[in-house]
Amino acid sequence: YETNRETAAHYADKLREWESLYRRKIATVFLPHDGETKERWNTHTPASDLYQAGIHNTVIVPKTRDIWIGINKLRGIILRSWFHSVCDREIKENDDYLPNGVQCLEGYHTKTVDAGQAIVNKPVHDEFSHTADAARTFAEAKMHGLLNVHTEGRKPRNRR
Numbered sequence: 001y002e003t004n005r006e007t008a009a010h011y012a013d014k015l016r017e018w019e020s021l022y023r024r025k026i027a028t029v030f031l032p033h034d035g036e037t038k039e040r041w042n043t044h045t046p047a048s049d050l051y052q053a054g055i056h057n058t059v060i061v062p063k064t065r066d067i068w069i070g071i072n073k074l075r076g077i078i079l080r081s082w083f084h085s086v087c088d089r090e091i092k093e094n095d096d097y098l099p100n101g102v103q104c105l106e107g108y109h110t111k112t113v114d115a116g117q118a119i120v121n122k123p124v125h126d127e128f129s130h131t132a133d134a135a136r137t138f139a140e141a142k143m144h145g146l147l148n149v150h151t152e153g154r155k156p157r158n159r160r
Contacts, residue, residue, distance in 0.1 A: 002098075002131055008049030015055060027148055029055055030141045032133070033063035061141045067123065074132075074139035078105065104131035 001014060015026055035047045035058070047058050064070045087101035099107055107128035110121040123129060141147060 002134075008046065008053040008055075012050060012053035012055045027057065028146070029058045030137055030146070031058055031060050032137045033061060035060045059141070059146055061137050061146065062144055064140050064143075067136075070136040070140045070143070071123070073143050074136045077139050077142065078135075099127055099131075101131055104128040105135060108132035 003010075015029065019026055029050065031047055031050075036045045038045055044052075047060060050058055083102055088103075089100055091098040091100050104127075107126075109124055109128070111124050113120055113122045123132075
């Protein structure tokens, strides 16, 4: 789910809608490292706004020193992932078709930038990047050991 310029209450309502729809409590809401940063025009942070809207289970994922660490962690996770069919559905908003979750991951790309004495690849900020960055935030949360693995109802796996 992606949208822009909505209130924290909107996102809180969306989270509660998903909890109702899937009949499961969302254990943790991960926010990127800047989730506790005040915007110039606001006296609140995204994390505090969500808290005021009733979402008390947020965790700020620490900033990773190099974006490529998070990208490479996500690549490793994607190789072992399955995606629900809803992630590949067509999205239409105001007569425009928007990229869905799978398309955003596939469309995330870089551009070559001359950075003084080095030429580097930098991720491009476009219609694919927000969703891909959210997935990278998940990978970084996993990397930092922030995920709680729920094994309720599952048998332990034998590892050989």
